[in-house]
Amino acid sequence: MQAKNGSGQIISGWLAPHPPHLVYAENPPQNEPKSRGGWETLRHGYNACRQSLIEKKPDVIIVHSPHWQTVVGHHVLCVPKLKGLSVDPIFPHLFRYHFEMNVDCELASAIHDEGEALGLTMRKMQNPSFRVDYGTIVTLHMMNPNWDIPVVGMSANNSPYFYDDDVAQDQMLKLGEATRRAVEKTGRRAVLAASNTLSHLHFSKEPNPDLPEDMSKEHIFSQAQYEWDMKIIEMLKHGNLDEYFKALPKYMRETFAEVKAGSLTWMLSAMGMPRIPARFHAYGAVIGTGNAIMEWDLERGTKP
Amino acid sequence: MSQKLVYAWVPGLPHLLRPDLNPSYAELASACKNIGMQFEKIGVKRILYYSTQWLSVLGQSVQARAHVSGVHVDENWYDIASLEFDFKLDPSLAENLISLSREDGFQVRPVDYEGFPVDTGTIVANQLLNNAGVGTGMYSCCVYSDYEETIRIGRLMASAASRLDGLTAIVAVSGLSGRYFTDKMDYSSDAIRDESDHRWNEKFLSAMNDGRWSDIERLRADYCREAKVDMGLKALAILKGAGACEPGRKLVTKAYGPIYGSGAAVLLGT
Numbered sequence: 001m002q003a004k005n006g007s008g009q010i011i012s013g014w015l016a017p018h019p020p021h022l023v024y025a026e027n028p029p030q031n032e033p034k035s036r037g038g039w040e041t042l043r044h045g046y047n048a049c050r051q052s053l054i055e056k057k058p059d060v061i062i063v064h065s066p067h068w069q070t071v072v073g074h075h076v077l078c079v080p081k082l083k084g085l086s087v088d089p090i091f092p093h094l095f096r097y098h099f100e101m102n103v104d105c106e107l108a109s110a111i112h113d114e115g116e117a118l119g120l121t122m123r124k125m126q127n128p129s130f131r132v133d134y135g136t137i138v139t140l141h142m143m144n145p146n147w148d149i150p151v152v153g154m155s156a157n158n159s160p161y162f163y164d165d166d167v168a169q170d171q172m173l174k175l176g177e178a179t180r181r182a183v184e185k186t187g188r189r190a191v192l193a194a195s196n197t198l199s200h201l202h203f204s205k206e207p208n209p210d211l212p213e214d215m216s217k218e219h220i221f222s223q224a225q226y227e228w229d230m231k232i233i234e235m236l237k238h239g240n241l242d243e244y245f246k247a248l249p250k251y252m253r254e255t256f257a258e259v260k261a262g263s264l265t266w267m268l269s270a271m272g273m274p275r276i277p278a279r280f281h282a283y284g285a286v287i288g289t290g291n292a293i294m295e296w297d298l299e300r301g302t303k304p
Numbered sequence: 305m306s307q308k309l310v311y312a313w314v315p316g317l318p319h320l321l322r323p324d325l326n327p328s329y330a331e332l333a334s335a336c337k338n339i340g341m342q343f344e345k346i347g348v349k350r351i352l353y354y355s356t357q358w359l360s361v362l363g364q365s366v367q368a369r370a371h372v373s374g375v376h377v378d379e380n381w382y383d384i385a386s387l388e389f390d391f392k393l394d395p396s397l398a399e400n401l402i403s404l405s406r407e408d409g410f411q412v413r414p415v416d417y418e419g420f421p422v423d424t425g426t427i428v429a430n431q432l433l434n435n436a437g438v439g440t441g442m443y444s445c446c447v448y449s450d451y452e453e454t455i456r457i458g459r460l461m462a463s464a465a466s467r468l469d470g471l472t473a474i475v476a477v478s479g480l481s482g483r484y485f486t487d488k489m490d491y492s493s494d495a496i497r498d499e500s501d502h503r504w505n506e507k508f509l510s511a512m513n514d515g516r517w518s519d520i521e522r523l524r525a526d527y528c529r530e531a532k533v534d535m536g537l538k539a540l541a542i543l544k545g546a547g548a549c550e551p552g553r554k555l556v557t558k559a560y561g562p563i564y565g566s567g568a569a570v571l572l573g574t
Contacts, residue, residue: 071380071484071564085419090361092417121487127382129375131421155379159486204448205411206362287362 008183011056013192013267014049015278015294018067018138019286020088020095022046025213028145032096038213045282045293046142052295053144053191060104061143062152062179063193066261067135070155073121074175076108077153079128088134094212099137104150107190110182111152118174139195156261172262176269192270194263198232199225199255199290221288225255229290233283236294239275241268255290276301308466309474310348311548311573312339312433313539313555316355316425316477317563318378318385320432325384325491328561335559335570336432342572344436349470350394351434352441352461354542355425355477356535360444363411364457366401367442369393369420378424389427394439397472400464401443408460425477433475445538454538458545474546478539480505480567481531489564497565504531505560505567512571515554531567548573
């Protein structure tokens with residue numbers, strides 16, 4: 001892809017959670033295990049995303065994944081084609097996915113360089129045998145199962161988990177800014193994906209090991225967690241980012257929210273902290289976690 | 305029971321496979337290889353690994369595939385090494401682990417999948433310890449099993465191994481202080497990141513070397529908190545449950561050093 005200097009833009013951003021259960025439930029040909037369905041509400045929510053991508057025809061999808069946890073800084077996938085079998089070490093009975101993705105290495109390199117220019121520790125992952133994490137794959141599959149749009153995958157620095165909630169959140173703001181600059185400089189029309197759940201307390205045993213898609217056993221982990229998620233969704237639906245960021249530390253502490261990994265902060269920063277209403281598409285529980293699919297359409301802005 | 309068991313605690317980062325990067329990595333790797341040679345000399349028939357890098361969240365997992373092979377690239381250290389692995393499983397050990405886990409009330413999932421990503425720690429440990437190519441077993445590190453529950457798992461691991469003929473090595477693959485450097489660094493200048501972490505590691509190692517297990521229990525919570533110890537010392541819980549920390553027994557340091565700021569030690573049970 002040739003750079004179109006200075007004309008690039010981020011056209012939309014998606015809160016796009018990654019439970020492997022969603023891919024398992026859909027029974028795509030790439031995934032070896034087969035199911036009887038399940039988690040339809042969330043899967044239907046992703047249909048809006050798929051339709052939007054067909055209409056908008058972006059050049060690239062950039063995804064930030066909490067399941068590629070890195071110790072030293074922020075990493076970007078930077079191998080032109082990545083292909084292989086990704087077996088989820090946590091849910092191997094649900095997710096054994098034959099992936100094949102084209103990586104926009106020019107953009108990945110630009111994000112790396114812009115991040116360094118802003119003082120971040122950045123690294124390019126250039127090992128062709130790398131097994132892409134299930135968070136990245138699930139989000140990208142659910143957004144675009146045809147895999148016909150190049151991608152950039154970004155790691156989540158694990159400092160907030162290892163040190164403290166507020167550690168490295170400022171880095172996510174810078175990483176977002178670096179991403180926006182790189183998109184603009186390379187001339188891409190980019191869609192962003194924050195691959196994280198909302199509340200993240202979950203079951204510690206499988207409710208029905210013989211039938212993981214047993215929907216009679218699925219529910220949110222707790223009422224308190226549900227109420228927190230609804231509060232957060234309302235804030236985002238009203239574009240009230242000030243209130244959202246004010247609530248974030250307590251939300252993370254009380255629900256172990258996966259936004260702690262920084263994906264949503266990165267995306268909001270990259271989009272310039274848009275005070276536009278986020279469109280809500282779906283909410284549902286997966287092994288007790290709270291998952292929402294939401295869209296920030298920067299082209300449509302505040303229009304309904 | 306413990307007459308049929310031997311014990312070790314080793315680090316599981318790929319730096320050990322690159323002794324050229326730092327003399328400390330070479331020393332740690334050499335100590336692991338020496339333990340592997342001792343295992344071979346005393347006739348260890350199988351090695352049972354508990355790596356804090358193989359995580360499970362919904363109950364326990366046990367590797368159940370007869371032959372597991374492939375190439376693994378670590379998500380952090382992908383530029384150090386692509387890790388080829390080729391494990392021959394001891395099927396009787398896996399069966400015992402699964403049945404005893406269920407008898408003890410654990411939800412356990414046998415893992416038998418082509419392409420399953422064996423974790424970095426188990427691969428590194430096996431490359432250094434298992435030159436003889438003996439059968440192996442692998443038990444996951446459940447994030448939500450606390451110290452006491454992990455002791456129970458160590459106990460059932462010992463029972464599962466003791467029901468089989470011959471010697472079994474129970475190997476915990478884990479680190480000590482867990483404070484890594486978070487910036488790019490020349491590997492040759494590696495050091496324990498924090499002097500306080502180093503002191504804590506030395507204090508804890510000294511107590512294990514002397515077999516002062518009541519001191520270990522007294523220090524454990526503070527050590528974990530102050531030095532951010534890898535997975536809250538689940539490695540110790542496993543070895544304790546398996547019998548390595550009984551009166552008169554010791555875990556003796558064979559090597560100690562930094563890996564990207566964290567603390568790493570090679571320990572052999574006596």
